[in-house]
Amino acid sequence: xxxxxxxxxxxxxxxxxxxxxxxxxxxxxxxxxxxxxxxxxxxxxxxxxxxxxxxxxxxxxxxxxxxxxxxxxxxxxxxxxxxxxxxxxxxxxxxxxxxxxxxxxxxxxxxxxxxxxxxxxxxxxxxxxxxxxxxxxxxxxxxxxxxxxxxxxxxxxxxxxxxxxxxxxxxxxxxxxxxxxxxxxxxxxxxxxxxxxxxxxxxxxxxxxxxxxxxxxxxxxxxxxxxxxxxxxxxxxxxxxxxxxxxxxxxxxxxxxxxxxxxxxxxxxxxxxxxxxxxxxxxxxxxxxxxxxxxxxxxxxxxxxxxxxxxxxxxxxxxxxxxxxxxxxxxxxxxxxxxxxxxxxxxxxxxxxxxxxxxxxxxxxxxxxxxxxxxxxxxxxxxxxxxxxxxxxxxxxxxxxxxxxxxxxxxxxxxxxxxxxxxxxxxxxxxxxxxxxxxxxxxxxxxxxxxxxxxxxxxxxxxxxxxxxxxxxxxxxxxxxxxxxxxxxxxxxxxxxxxxxxxxxxxxxxxxxxxxxxxxxxxxxxxxxxxxxxxxxxxxxxx
Numbered sequence: 001x002x003x004x005x006x007x008x009x010x011x012x013x014x015x016x017x018x019x020x021x022x023x024x025x026x027x028x029x030x031x032x033x034x035x036x037x038x039x040x041x042x043x044x045x046x047x048x049x050x051x052x053x054x055x056x057x058x059x060x061x062x063x064x065x066x067x068x069x070x071x072x073x074x075x076x077x078x079x080x081x082x083x084x085x086x087x088x089x090x091x092x093x094x095x096x097x098x099x100x101x102x103x104x105x106x107x108x109x110x111x112x113x114x115x116x117x118x119x120x121x122x123x124x125x126x127x128x129x130x131x132x133x134x135x136x137x138x139x140x141x142x143x144x145x146x147x148x149x150x151x152x153x154x155x156x157x158x159x160x161x162x163x164x165x166x167x168x169x170x171x172x173x174x175x176x177x178x179x180x181x182x183x184x185x186x187x188x189x190x191x192x193x194x195x196x197x198x199x200x201x202x203x204x205x206x207x208x209x210x211x212x213x214x215x216x217x218x219x220x221x222x223x224x225x226x227x228x229x230x231x232x233x234x235x236x237x238x239x240x241x242x243x244x245x246x247x248x249x250x251x252x253x254x255x256x257x258x259x260x261x262x263x264x265x266x267x268x269x270x271x272x273x274x275x276x277x278x279x280x281x282x283x284x285x286x287x288x289x290x291x292x293x294x295x296x297x298x299x300x301x302x303x304x305x306x307x308x309x310x311x312x313x314x315x316x317x318x319x320x321x322x323x324x325x326x327x328x329x330x331x332x333x334x335x336x337x338x339x340x341x342x343x344x345x346x347x348x349x350x351x352x353x354x355x356x357x358x359x360x361x362x363x364x365x366x367x368x369x370x371x372x373x374x375x376x377x378x379x380x381x382x383x384x385x386x387x388x389x390x391x392x393x394x395x396x397x398x399x400x401x402x403x404x405x406x407x408x409x410x411x412x413x414x415x416x417x418x419x420x421x422x423x424x425x426x427x428x429x430x431x432x433x434x435x436x437x438x439x440x441x442x443x444x445x446x447x448x449x450x451x452x453x454x455x456x457x458x459x460x461x462x463x464x465x466x467x468x469x470x471x472x473x474x475x476x477x478x479x480x481x482x483x484x485x486x487x488x489x490x491x492x493x494x495x496x497x498x499x500x501x502x503x504x505x506x507x508x509x510x511x512x513x514x515x516x517x518x519x520x521x522x523x524x525x526x527x528x529x530x531x532x533x534x535x536x537x538x539x540x541x542x543x
Contacts, residue, residue: 026202027193027202027204029059030112031111032189033055033056033111033112034057034185035052035053035113035121035122038177040074040080045127048074048097050069053067053182053183054067057190068095070095070096071092071096071097098128098132108137108139113141115141140204147207148188148192150210151195196210199223200222200258202226203230209255218261221274225258227472228257230253230255231284232249232250232286233250233283233291234283234291235247235249235256238281239276242474244302244304246306281473283471283473283478283481286465287458287460293505294481296500297481297482297501316346316347316348318344318345319355319359321343334495344493351423355423361394387424394416429503429506429510430499431494432506432524433450436452436520437451437452437520438452438521439516440519441514443515445460446458447517450505451488453501454485456483
């Protein structure tokens with residue numbers, strides 16, 4: 001029974017602080033601190049707290065309770081007294097919120113803060129902290145209102161705490177008193193956790209994401225995510241007959257796959273794909289780079305229906321300048337015999353043609369009736385050894401066009417210059433890695449064994465990584481992540497089938513700290529696209 005005498009803070013067995021850095025923490029191991037406040041009004045800026053009720057739980061067991069009136073140091077409006085039953089005499093001798101904040105923060109500790117309409121309760125706590133020159137609480141917050149809407153839609157007339165307590169027959173009933181309402185919210189939380197298990201919710205990250213999931217038409221397929229790991233790797237959406245519809249990568253496979261069912265996912269192709277999904281398979285990897293490489297190989301070899309972004313090997317083109325007639329042509333494959341040089345691979349025919357136009361705009365015009373061998377030899381040498389001279393010539397042409405106020409032509413030259421610089425810098429980046437031959441490097445605690453730029457093996461913690469040991473993909477799909485043939489002939493440009501992989505690895509090693517253990521060839525200590533070596537800044541073509 002409530003007394004009119006001031007109530008001193010009652011704290012029982014405060015929950016120990018627990019680290020929640022690992023968002024995949026099983027729900028049975030998570031400490032929740034359920035909080036409810038009574039206040040003098042609805043504005044954290046202008047109103048004040050009159051009562052605090054908080055309860056901590058872990059594994060469904062109540063660990064501690066905090067209950068106290070708070071002196072708001074202002075009048076309680078009559079309407080609030082009617083609603084809550086809290087009078088001025090009940091709070092006049094109670095501690096102020098400034099005096100109670102250390103006790104409250106210690107009680108919350110590192111727990112996940114839970115409230116029904118958390119924006120209200122957490123907003124008041126943070127406002128009090130700011131007024132007391134303290135930092136806002138950093139804890140993860142879980143709101144039972146959107147969680148109830150997600151899990152009980154259509155089963156209850158509304159998601160008010162009183163309605164839910166009555167309809168769900170919760171053990172405690174709210175009465176606009178802080179502790180009773182906190183206990184009712186705790187009952188609701190555990191009911192919702194049990195209900196959420198039907199959606200494959202097993203960890204804290206699952207529960208937090210569930211509040212952001214819409215009533216997705218394919219929500220029943222969330223069960224397909226139950227066994228997905230919270231690890232880096234690739235995931236495969238599989239349709240009828242084992243057809244792979246889509247391949248993706250993530251640093252957290254489970255979280256990424258579940259996000260496809262979220263309210264923020266509006267892409268039509270995703271909804272169409274999910275209608276066809278019958279299974280979700282995965283290959284867990286030691287790190288993000290291996291996941292990216294495996295994704296690249298799977299997409300290149302499977303050509304899944306819904307992987308429309310990025311480049312594909314069959315769309316790559318090469319530019320070939322041969323000295324028979326001095327023609328620069330876009331070709332589909334590398335020519336392995338005869339004289340000439342190649343630039344590429346280039347992601348598309350359109351880009352290849354733009355690069356060809358860039359080169360042709362500054363190279364001598366060849367007359368088929370004459371012998372252009374000297375000019376062709378010079379052009380071949382420039383493409384192979386000194387592409388910077390071509391870039392500089394294009395830049396001079398762009399400047400001249402701009403000086404003549406031919407701005408559209410200058411802009412076209414600028415676009416061609418960018419295409420040329422991008423093509424050459426990518427090629428240089430890949431060739432730097434290929435030139436290292438058999439390369440053993442370490443980055444981020446992972447050891448990579450590369451064969452002319454192709455990922456041949458991965459080791460972590462001294463053990464050789466085997467994709468078969470961390471996969472549900474099946475032997476047929478696992479075979480597709482095997483390394484391609486090493487592009488060891490450095491006289492030829494890299495084959496299109498492994499070009500994306502070369503760039504992925506080169507960029508990763510260039511961006512992260514790398515320890516080189518051995519290299520059979522020439523190792524470039526700093527892998528970079530070399531754009532600056534080609535051109536410092538590309539002007540707009542118009543001052």
